[in-house]
Amino acid sequence: MKKTLLTVGLLVLALGTAQAQKLTAAGATFPYPIYSKWFGEYSTAHPGVEVNYAPIGSGGGIAQVTKGLVDFGASDMPMTDDMLSSSPVKLIHLPTVLGAVVPIYNVPGVKNLRFSPDVLADIFLGKITNWNDGRIAKDNPDAKLPDQKIIVVHRSDGSGTSFIWTDYLSKVSKDWASGPGKGSALSWPVGVAGKGNPGVAGLVRQLPGSIGYVDLIDAIKNNITYGAVKNASGNWITASIESVTAAAASVNLKQMSTDYRVSITNAPGANAYPISSFTYLLVPLKGANQTNRTVLKDLLSWILKSGQGQVSALSYAPLPQSLVDKELKTVYSLQ
Numbered sequence: 001m002k003k004t005l006l007t008v009g010l011l012v013l014a015l016g017t018a019q020a021q022k023l024t025a026a027g028a029t030f031p032y033p034i035y036s037k038w039f040g041e042y043s044t045a046h047p048g049v050e051v052n053y054a055p056i057g058s059g060g061g062i063a064q065v066t067k068g069l070v071d072f073g074a075s076d077m078p079m080t081d082d083m084l085s086s087s088p089v090k091l092i093h094l095p096t097v098l099g100a101v102v103p104i105y106n107v108p109g110v111k112n113l114r115f116s117p118d119v120l121a122d123i124f125l126g127k128i129t130n131w132n133d134g135r136i137a138k139d140n141p142d143a144k145l146p147d148q149k150i151i152v153v154h155r156s157d158g159s160g161t162s163f164i165w166t167d168y169l170s171k172v173s174k175d176w177a178s179g180p181g182k183g184s185a186l187s188w189p190v191g192v193a194g195k196g197n198p199g200v201a202g203l204v205r206q207l208p209g210s211i212g213y214v215d216l217i218d219a220i221k222n223n224i225t226y227g228a229v230k231n232a233s234g235n236w237i238t239a240s241i242e243s244v245t246a247a248a249a250s251v252n253l254k255q256m257s258t259d260y261r262v263s264i265t266n267a268p269g270a271n272a273y274p275i276s277s278f279t280y281l282l283v284p285l286k287g288a289n290q291t292n293r294t295v296l297k298d299l300l301s302w303i304l305k306s307g308q309g310q311v312s313a314l315s316y317a318p319l320p321q322s323l324v325d326k327e328l329k330t331v332y333s334l335q
Helices: 002-019 032-045 058-066 081-086 117-125 134-139 160-172 174-178 196-206 216-221 241-248 290-305 321-333
Strands: 021-027 049-054 072-075 091-106 151-155 192-194 210-215 228-230 276-284
Touching (some): 021 058, 021 290, 032 091, 032 290, 049 290, 058 160, 091 160, 091 196, 091 241, 091 321, 117 134, 117 160, 117 228, 151 196, 160 210, 160 276, 192 196, 196 210, 196 216, 241 276, 276 290, 290 321
Parallel strands (some): 021 049
Antiparallel strands (some): 072 276, 091 210, 091 276
16 A cells, blocks of 8 residues: 555656746836736646746847847847847747836826927937927926926837837937937937836936936836827827737738738827837747746636736726637647
């Protein structure tokens, strides 16, 4: 009897060890709050599975997944055709949630500011340098704007949040498009730098007269004032789940096939928030470890089928169901 019990015990231990799986991932800070929640809940529901995610920025996530150092990466910035073709690891982009990047500011005594696209661009170009500038005042006739220098705050690291922000500025300002341009890391005309969304949020909180950009949840979490932005239809829109969802409505899913890279900044629509974006997981098309691949595919399908119901509580917008259905087919086809 003792021998039998010992044999059974060793078998259970062996099975438990065989089933223990660890997935590693790295990348964007923009979706980190929802990824942290998802990966924790998935691990709890699947004993023996551990998902370790390092929020090192989109640039870092792209670097690690293309070098084969992680099971999957994460980026707010879609990789270019050249980046994809030169990557030793062949990848696919899978949208996970929709989010917004918002202009945060610290102007003592001033709330509810509104920003025209050209004004935002010229502030970050260093052409508008004072808070009582006439162009800011025109957009905010009821605000008591101080005679105070503007301190621009931007990211110091390679950042998908910066990509979304500068993708937008490039669409609404010819000077920005022909100058700094869009990218995850670029040469900023003016300002001070903070690492990650928390770094930018921290500097804006500390520096009176400052303006920066972070994702919506970081602005809410840090209790930082953020402004409304005039959209492509000429309406003043404050970032919200509803206004981000309205921006996503501009996407023609029939034209996406299996390439999900798309920009929805400055989207048409009366209620669309103009600095909205998908964020992506970067998933290798093939994997050497088939057990890990099975777990990864199950995780991805869980995110699409169960995880979407959790995103609104963290101020993200869920994916349209038609896109979820399309992505699930892609996940099931992965080798």
